[in-house]
Amino acid sequence: MKKIWWGVIAGIVLIALFISISSKPKILSNPSCMDSDLGKNYFEKGECAIGDTNASDVCFNETMLVEQSCEVFNEETVCMGEQHFCNCSEGKCQECVSSWNCTSWSACINNSQTRNCTDLNNCSNSSSPPALSQSCSCLSNWTCSDWSSCVNSTQTRNCTDLNNCSSIYPSLNQSCSPPCSPNWTLRNSSCANESYINYYIDSNNCNNLTAMPLNQTFVCDSDNNGIIGTLNEDMEIYISSQPLNLSKNYTSIKTIEIKQDDMAKVTFAYDFSQPLNLDNISLTTQPSSSSIGYTIIFGVNKNKTIYVDRIKNTTQVCAKNSEINTISEISSSCSGSNEYLINCPGSNSTISCIISGNQFEITGLTNSGAKEFSVSSPTSTTTTTTTSTTTTTSCISSWSCEAWTPCSSNQQTRICIDISSCGTQEGKPVTSQSCSPPCSPNWVCSEWGSCSNKNKIRTCTDSNNCGTQEGQPETSQDCKDANLLIPIVILIMIIVVITAIIVYLIYFKNPRDQ
Ligand SMILES: [Ca+2]
Ligand SMILES: [Ca+2]
Numbered sequence: 001m002k003k004i005w006w007g008v009i010a011g012i013v014l015i016a017l018f019i020s021i022s023s024k025p026k027i028l029s030n031p032s033c034m035d036s037d038l039g040k041n042y043f044e045k046g047e048c049a050i051g052d053t054n055a056s057d058v059c060f061n062e063t064m065l066v067e068q069s070c071e072v073f074n075e076e077t078v079c080m081g082e083q084h085f086c087n088c089s090e091g092k093c094q095e096c097v098s099s100w101n102c103t104s105w106s107a108c109i110n111n112s113q114t115r116n117c118t119d120l121n122n123c124s125n126s127s128s129p130p131a132l133s134q135s136c137s138c139l140s141n142w143t144c145s146d147w148s149s150c151v152n153s154t155q156t157r158n159c160t161d162l163n164n165c166s167s168i169y170p171s172l173n174q175s176c177s178p179p180c181s182p183n184w185t186l187r188n189s190s191c192a193n194e195s196y197i198n199y200y201i202d203s204n205n206c207n208n209l210t211a212m213p214l215n216q217t218f219v220c221d222s223d224n225n226g227i228i229g230t231l232n233e234d235m236e237i238y239i240s241s242q243p244l245n246l247s248k249n250y251t252s253i254k255t256i257e258i259k260q261d262d263m264a265k266v267t268f269a270y271d272f273s274q275p276l277n278l279d280n281i282s283l284t285t286q287p288s289s290s291s292i293g294y295t296i297i298f299g300v301n302k303n304k305t306i307y308v309d310r311i312k313n314t315t316q317v318c319a320k321n322s323e324i325n326t327i328s329e330i331s332s333s334c335s336g337s338n339e340y341l342i343n344c345p346g347s348n349s350t351i352s353c354i355i356s357g358n359q360f361e362i363t364g365l366t367n368s369g370a371k372e373f374s375v376s377s378p379t380s381t382t383t384t385t386t387t388s389t390t391t392t393t394s395c396i397s398s399w400s401c402e403a404w405t406p407c408s409s410n411q412q413t414r415i416c417i418d419i420s421s422c423g424t425q426e427g428k429p430v431t432s433q434s435c436s437p438p439c440s441p442n443w444v445c446s447e448w449g450s451c452s453n454k455n456k457i458r459t460c461t462d463s464n465n466c467g468t469q470e471g472q473p474e475t476s477q478d479c480k481d482a483n484l485l486i487p488i489v490i491l492i493m494i495i496v497v498i499t500a501i502i503v504y505l506i507y508f509k510n511p512r513d514q
């Protein structure tokens, strides 16, 4: 039995030996095959040698190594090459060296910045990348927009930190003042030396005078004598039959005569509640060489009487009832607008003419000029004569004024426009004057006095001293005589008693009689 067991064990050992021999690779430590780098060592250049032949590890190209090692082939040991892909150089695979490429550092936020790095050689065994974050200190670099326009006294702007430090922002709003617009307010100087000046102040005090309206000077009556301006040498002015005297104060309505060579040429009534502006008035009459007489009065827009010399001894005049400057403005045929041919004595429309000595006396004109009318009088003569007497042919202003405004702060104004639109302020009437507000009387009356001659009186005085009788209460009254009142009452009572007795007698006594 023991021998059988030994036989089985020996068989199993033999079978295992056979299997082990047949399955093991046939790499043998063949003394005739020598590999200097001891097998498949890709990172060392080796040389495989068998007898006289040898083969070195070589780079087939940059990416492929042919690695030599001793191998069994067809039961023979040979040097066999194997393809191995790697970064091949000098007969061996080179160690992979990472080539790190990093982005630039990010903006500094919270004193830290980062970057990304990639291995350009994409080494599988790549070393750890360079530092991907670092500490930093941020310096803001603010860029701000312009301030916005001023709204509700505030303006704003936007600011950006180019370094994105996001630290404390600069101020993004501020208080402001809106741009100043001058508000030109008219003022006028007080009247001095017969003139005053309209000037302007900026009530907004912008201190910007570029658009300030120009000052304007106007005439006025600073010495309150009722006269403005100076007397033309060609004119003699008589007021209430006395020569004009500038040291006098003229008030109320007066008759004014404008004379030439002691002969009245124009007369009119003038109310000196407005000063008479002599600078506005001009008088033109025919020169000595003229064959006809004429008179032109300018600047007196009032109902007036004009005197025209009778040189030709005719009995007709042509009057022109509109502002004229030269005699040539009256047509030679007396057929122009506002022209009236008048037989003297006689009248045409509202204009009348009489002959007084060697003058025509023409009444009813408001504006004005009149000339002796002669059919044969050549126009050329007239024209020639006018040029010798007329000093100006420029535009003549014709001022028309509205009513004064109510008195306010002791001032009142009015608007005056030049109907002729001459574009000049010359001769413009005053448009501002001092005034007193309308006075309201405040009547204070005493007690009624005792009756005298059936009349009683009291005194009432105006504490405001308005100088008017307006609204004054009655100051005298008939007396209702109190002594008469008692007898009248007694008489009425007697009549009532008598009537009562009569009624009693008729209605209460009669039944008893029946
Ligand atoms: Ca080798
Ligand atoms: Ca090798």
Ligand SMILES: [Ca+2]
Binding pocket: 194, 220, 221, 222, 223, 224, 225, 226, 227, 228, 229
């Ligand atoms: Ca004066």
